[in-house]
Amino acid sequence: MAGHSKWANIQHRKGRQDEKRGKIWTRVIREIMVAARLGGGDLSINPRLRLAVEKAKAVNLPADTVKRNIDKATGNLEGVHYDEIRYEGYGIGGAAIIVDTMTDNHVRTVAEVRHAFSKYGGNMGTNGSVSFQFKNVGQLILAPGTSEDKVMEVALEAGAEDVITGDDGAIEVITPPSEFEAVRNALEAAGFKPEIAEVTMRPESTIELTGDDATRMQKLLDVIEDLDDVQAVFHNAEIQQ
Structure with a gap:
């Protein structure tokens, strides 16, 4: 359901993810391997790998599994080669x-x-x-009831492009992909916890x-x-x- 600010759709998506946790682990491992192969295994200079490792932490993927797959992708261990299509x-x-x-x-x-x-x-x-019909953006979605004014102040100061409040009260923060981490970190530092935080393909209409x-x-x-x-x-x- 990426790209939508409808709260019911977001909850449906999160429920689906909870139902298939093992599959989520597989997808995160593949993302880690591709990110490491393309940009190297150093998180400090590979933003895509940083995001992948954060996804791994969010779904409780064991740290040794993360390290092993980074090693596979960077040639330290024998592994499978994945292509993105x-x-x-x-x-x-x-x-x-x-x-x-x-x-x-x-x-x-x-x-x-x-x-x-x-x-x-x-x-x-x-x-x-x-x-x-889509735009590659960073997207953060906060629950209905969150202070729109405060979110807007923090997000725009940190580099967000737009802040949109849906009819259901959910707040969507849009960023350039390059500013996603900075905006998310600023929101979390201000006490806001996005329900969805990802770089995604967002539909223009x-x-x-x-x-x-x-x-x-x-x-x-x-x-x-x-x-x-x-x-x-x-x-x-x-x-x-």
Whole structure:
């Protein structure tokens, strides 16, 4: 559900993550390995690896597992080589979907993603077919009831681009990817604990889906997210639960 400020959708997403903790660990390990392979194993000079290690801590991944996989990725231990591949397509009602994967078998991954799209009412697109509808940003979402004025003061001072309050009272802070860590650290230092804090693909506009369309879209997203090689799914649907 990345990219949306609807509180019910956020809670649904967090519930889904709690249900599949083992799968979350696998995804975090892959992110650690790719980040370390691309940028080295030194957290002080590799911001992507820092974020991956923080994700690992958030889901209680053991520290020795983190270190072992950094060592694998940087050549200190023998490990599997993962490539990052992005797929794009359309869901119910023409909603745009981006699927980020990490895989050691390209043929398997594209076949599984294409099958999920076609079986559950979507269509695979070509590279660039929907990504222009999204922007790569840092996103922090705080619970309804949080002081909008205080969040805005802290976030904008730290380098945020925008602060948006949703109809349900949730507060969304948008940052350039390069300023994400600084803004998050400033918010936490001021006593704010974001429910969601990540660098993501945020849709520039959304499509509202209700009733049967909402149910079908959620099923499509769930099936794609459950594929072994999928790391993240982004879309522009506002799903009314």
